[in-house]
Amino acid sequence: MTNNNIYFIANWKMFGSVKSVNSLSKVISYSKIKKLKAKIIYCPPYTLIKYFVDKTKNSNIEIGAQDCHAQPNYGPFTGGISSKMIKDLGGKFVIIGHSETRKENDNKKINLKIKSALSEKLNVILCIGEKLIDKKKNKTKSVLKKQLLEGLKNLKNLSKVIIAYEPVWSIGTGIIPTENDLEKNISFIRDTLKISKKFTKSKILYGGSVNAKNIKNLMRIDNIDGFLIGGASTNEKIFIDIMKKSIN
Numbered sequence: 001m002t003n004n005n006i007y008f009i010a011n012w013k014m015f016g017s018v019k020s021v022n023s024l025s026k027v028i029s030y031s032k033i034k035k036l037k038a039k040i041i042y043c044p045p046y047t048l049i050k051y052f053v054d055k056t057k058n059s060n061i062e063i064g065a066q067d068c069h070a071q072p073n074y075g076p077f078t079g080g081i082s083s084k085m086i087k088d089l090g091g092k093f094v095i096i097g098h099s100e101t102r103k104e105n106d107n108k109k110i111n112l113k114i115k116s117a118l119s120e121k122l123n124v125i126l127c128i129g130e131k132l133i134d135k136k137k138n139k140t141k142s143v144l145k146k147q148l149l150e151g152l153k154n155l156k157n158l159s160k161v162i163i164a165y166e167p168v169w170s171i172g173t174g175i176i177p178t179e180n181d182l183e184k185n186i187s188f189i190r191d192t193l194k195i196s197k198k199f200t201k202s203k204i205l206y207g208g209s210v211n212a213k214n215i216k217n218l219m220r221i222d223n224i225d226g227f228l229i230g231g232a233s234t235n236e237k238i239f240i241d242i243m244k245k246s247i248n
């Protein structure tokens with residue numbers, strides 16, 4: 001993998017408080033070093049988006065949300081947060097289809113959410129990935145294909161869509177796929193986009209237990225454009241360590 005424009009996306013899940021915004025300072029300084037040609041994006045909980053946007057104003061860091069409602073604007077949806085609201089806060093990205101949200105979201109709903117995000121010109125990070133049972137039954141490819149094709153149905157312009165391949169069994173477990181499997185599955189995702197005449201330059205990231213110990217090996221895989229990082233991204237020292245190890 002080249003070191004240029006690698007994505008490091010921090011998915012904070014349901015962690016963080018107003019105080020934790022202070023823990024961005026070192027990452028902000030680090031984001032400014034020339035050698036690091038990375039795109040750093042933080043996706044905190046909705047409640048912290050505005051704090052993160054303000055804190056990172058004069059830096060190279062961008063902010064996103066972890067989900068959005070299928071309705072793009074406003075409406076009588078108690079508890080809902082729309083893509084328009086995320087944009088209003090200064091968010092530029094939104095994670096859609098994370099496995100931790102897929103119980104309430106089938107591919108049809110995910111497709112609507114992507115459309116709503118794109119209508120507000122947000123960048124989408126679409127998460128796809130097989131469960132352990134799918135892997136055991138050799139169904140990984142069919143699962144990925146279905147999630148991709150149904151999630152991206154009727155979308156022609158995918159220039160603002162990033163795909164994050166996150167095997168569900170890898171998330172938070174410390175277990176990552178073998179280099180060979182990862183390379184194969186990422187190529188399969190790329191080929192599926194190509195065959196279905198989707199935007200072929202889409203960035204494809206890997207997510208699931210990325211840490212400072214495995215980043216060097218993960219960087220050896222040619223066709224990955226970056227990483228979606230959960231637990232390890234909430235500790236600024238570790239997050240910086242991961243980025244440092246990605247460049248040397």
Ligand code: PGA
Nearest residue numbers: 171172208209229230231
């Ligand atoms: P993890 O989470 O890095 O803690 O495994 C990744 C994710 O869920 O996006």
